Amino acid sequence: MDYDKYAHEPFAVTVDLAVLTLAEGALHVLLIERGQEPYAGHRALPGGFVHPDESAETAARRELAEETGLSDVSGLHLEQLRTYSEPGRDPRMRVVSVAFAALLPDPPEPHGGGDAAEARWIPYDRTGPLAFDHDRILADAHERVGAKFEYTCLATAFCPPEFTLGELQQVYETVWGTALDRPNFRRKVLATPGFVEAVPGAARLTGGRGKPAALYRAGPATALHPPLLRPSPEGRPA
Amino acid sequence: MDYDKYAHEPFAVTVDLAVLTLAEGALHVLLIERGQEPYAGHRALPGGFVHPDESAETAARRELAEETGLSDVSGLHLEQLRTYSEPGRDPRMRVVSVAFAALLPDPPEPHGGGDAAEARWIPYDRTGPLAFDHDRILADAHERVGAKFEYTCLATAFCPPEFTLGELQQVYETVWGTALDRPNFRRKVLATPGFVEAVPGAARLTGGRGKPAALYRAGPATALHPPLLRPSPEGRPA
DNA sequence: GCAAAAGTGTTGACTATACACCCATGC
DNA sequence: GCATGGGTGTATAGTCAACACTTTTGC
Helix, strand or coil: CCCCCCCCCCEEEEEEEEEEEEECCEEEEEEEECCCCCCCCCEECCEEECCCCCCHHHHHHHHHHHHHCCCCCCCCEEEEEEEECCCCCCCCCCEEEEEEEEECCCCCCCCCCCCCCCEEEEEHHHCCCECCCHHHHHHHHHHHHHHHHHHECHHHHHCCCCECHHHHHHHHHHHHCCCCCHHHHHHHHHHCCCCEEEEEEEEECCCCCCCCEEEEEECCCCECCCCCCCCCCCCCCC | CCCCCCCCCCEEEEEEEEEEEEECCEEEEEEEECCCCCCCCCEECCEEECCCCCCHHHHHHHHHHHHHCCCCCCCCEEEEEEEECCCCCCCCCCEEEEEEEEECCCCCCCCCCCCCCCEEEEEHHHCCCECCCHHHHHHHHHHHHHHHHHHECHHHHHCCCCECHHHHHHHHHHHHCCCCCHHHHHHHHHHCCCCEEEEEEEEECCCCCCCCEEEEEECCCCECCCCCCCCCCCCCCC
16 A cells, blocks of 8 residues: 555545434434525435544534533443445545444434534434435434444333333334334343343332333343344245 | 535545455455554455546446456446444544445455555455454444345355356355355245246365366345245244 | 265254233223 | 242244255266
């Protein structure tokens, strides 16, 4: 490799964030509204430049804190998706963007404290056409999260520190868009050592009525063996 | 986002390639030997700068063709791994690298036609300490490929156009480092529609002796439902 | 015949699914 | 009491791992 610092046209390196959360039983995404061309009036994923002294991961955490006003982003799940580098993806200049998916439990009210326009939570299926290639990034994020639910313990990242198994099941059902059998889901989760840990003696009413549900914390496990497969879209013939 | 083309220090954007193949029943990696500081004398992953008019994927294909002299890289599997962007990863300047994993069947003799030093196939477990953070990139590539073998049809990317089930099984065993039961492996593969397709009437002797094995082609399927899980390292207690 | 490699059969254990059923709480 | 949501039991079908066995080839 031949390194010459000024031999090549400079690239701008940015991060784009697909910040996902669950609210009112639906998947929501954090989006900003663009005020300027190009794509004025369109929504876009939050993001920004990577600073000279920080990694893409650090930049993603910083941008997320700026957009949401959430300084305590220690417990959130931040995952690098992939890098989008097609030459024409930003009409103004050459921008290579490292995309991240971030998962939050209870959505904090975002106050547009950063340099971007105010960020708002938008239902996933009402995002409309986004700016740049952000539609694709968002779709990739959703697919990645859905796939990781099958063989990792990632789903607890959408839950508050203490949660019921019914809430955890709703997370799966919302992200996958399918209904699951409650007794079987329960057994599957409890049979995986380290997925969840019981909070002794604690219980909570969920719907105002019914038996109070036992509370659980996220356990130390990260992988799910055997996996919890979502019902296959295509019925497998015998 | 505030775009100012010259407001930020330029980043160099490169690609690094973990090119994997199987030879003599062992996993091999394509590596170059560095002649200059830093890391002179160390081996490194092939790679190079992304040109202003190409995407990272295009750059990866171009570099691969240059290093291996293989112009027919249409059938190879090229997969983006992740992007490595830690500020200190190259001591000379700020380099953000998009890493790829590439899978090749029969290894072509690489002739160092590119700008890099000659590239050579090195057994995976004899790579020694690599330059920069390439040890980590290589380990990430191996882990990713191993994981993808469980739930995708990726393994055929290591096979020639026509192959036997025994050869396919060797691919799994070599990448995972575990032995598999032949009858069960066979059933599993054949039970997955579209994984492999029989080549009618064709057969080949593998070890010089024994019954000639039927030949198969890679099928149209990409996903594996249900997955083919590698034996879990930790025994699951009852 | 014998060794080697491919391919088939079988069995027992485990797992998943689809339910029916019981428990605790608010109204 | 009854609706609602949490939690348990179970029977059946399906799947998987282990291993015995048959087939086809070269020597």
